Amino acid sequence: MKTDDLVMLLATGECAVPEHAAQRRYAVVLALGMAAAGVLMLGLLGVRHDLAEAMRQPMFWAKCIFAAVLLLASLLAVLRLSRPGASLDRVPFALSAPVLAMWGLATVVLAGAAPEQRLGMLLGSTWDVCPFLIALLSTPTFVASLWTMRSLAPTRLSLAGAAAGLLSGSVGALVYCLHCPEMGAPFIGMWYLLGILIPAAAGALLGRYVLRW
Amino acid sequence: MTDKGQLDASEAHLKDLLVRGLAGEAPAYQAFLRDMSAHLRAYFRKRLARLPDEVEDLVQESLLAIHNKRHTYDAAQPLTAWVHAIAKYKLIDLLRRRAGHDLLSDPLDDEMDFLAASDSEASEAKRDVGKLLQQLPDRQRLPIVHTKLEGLSVAEAAQITGMSESAIKVGVHRGMKALAALIRGKP
Incomplete structure (x- = not known):
């Protein structure tokens, strides 16, 4: 088939496409991913028994906002990396802002604590399961966001995969907030972040294989 | 200018x-x-x-x-x-x-x-997209042939093939994606 004939073929029939296709697809990904993470959390872990009590403490909300801001920033990254030629612009700053804020808070908290208490504050009582549970809760969003990204057009595959991983990690962390009993900034700045980075690393590694088009 | x-x-x-x-x-x-x-x-x-x-x-x-x-x-x-x-x-x-x-x-x-830069002198393509099109299953090939090669409307293509209009649209959409995959040499 000659190229001119291919052009004819492509231009014949329906050429209109709905607007904001990417935004709408990721809205579905987030809704489904969050619902699935919620079901996993309720089924496997359960809501923390003192949730009503915890919700009166600012640190509970700081933890949720940390995850929510990371979620929004990584959503921006995902949207841009799903589109050929769109630049990341200031998205890296938006991604690092909540992390730096949590580290700042952690530094203040650790500096004010007695030296022998610091390690305990960093490890909390669930450090050995926290990152893995966050990664577990992120899996539905991870699969759905990579699947959706493939239907769009990422051109920087490792970076795009990492962004999809960050998005799903943030969803996992946000839902995990409802179960997790930890309330310390040092703990969150360390183990929550690590939990979010597990799917991000997996996405960066898988991106070049699963996102090709 | x-x-x-x-x-x-x-x-x-x-x-x-x-x-x-x-x-x-x-x-x-x-x-x-x-x-x-x-x-x-x-x-x-x-x-x-x-x-x-x-x-x-x-x-x-x-x-x-x-x-x-x-x-x-x-x-x-x-x-x-x-x-x-x-x-x-x-x-x-x-x-x-x-x-x-x-x-x-x-x-x-x-x-x-x-x-x-722009170059309107096409050389011969080595791979024939028309032949690749023949490799697609009927549910994708027929919608593409009728709506995109013969220029029929979705409704007409649906009537000829006995498929529903939405099946025609889905067939075109999936068929074009399958064609892209064939071109890249993937199953």
Whole structure:
């Protein structure tokens, strides 16, 4: 088939496409991913028994906002990396802002604590399961966001995969907030972040294989 | 007019064609793809001086990719950046498959040049998209043949094939994606 004939073929029939296709697809990904993470959390872990009590403490909300801001920033990254030629612009700053804020808070908290208490504050009582549970809760969003990204057009595959991983990690962390009993900034700045980075690393590694088009 | 002025004018012209095409104006979309094939050809010809036989195939692969991924274009974004990123991605993808970046005869990071060159002299494509089309299953092939080669409406194609109208639309959509995968040499 000659190229001119291919052009004819492509231009014949329906050429209109709905607007904001990417935004709408990721809205579905987030809704489904969050619902699935919620079901996993309720089924496997359960809501923390003192949730009503915890919700009166600012640190509970700081933890949720940390995850929510990371979620929004990584959503921006995902949207841009799903589109050929769109630049990341200031998205890296938006991604690092909540992390730096949590580290700042952690530094203040650790500096004010007695030296022998610091390690305990960093490890909390669930450090050995926290990152893995966050990664577990992120899996539905991870699969759905990579699947959706493939239907769009990422051109920087490792970076795009990492962004999809960050998005799903943030969803996992946000839902995990409802179960997790930890309330310390040092703990969150360390183990929550690590939990979010597990799917991000997996996405960066898988991106070049699963996102090709 | 200066070079810069000319490039800005082509950018504005092509963007207008694409935006109208995406809103459903087939003639504008066809004009966009025709102009784009000349820009793609010049871009690949310059960069694949050592693989001249691949140029036309890559032009066709990129056109199909532009078509299949047209929903990722955002009118707030410069058109040049979008098509250049797709062309560059397809070029790198080809080189990766052929395992040799040293086959490249020109640098890739010159987005600004993309619309500067245009080449309307098509060479023969090695791979026949028409033959690949025959490999698709009927539920994808027939909708494409009727609506895109014969130019029938979705309703007419549905009547001829006995498929539902939504099955025709889905068949076209999936068929074009399957065609792109066949072109890349994937099952």
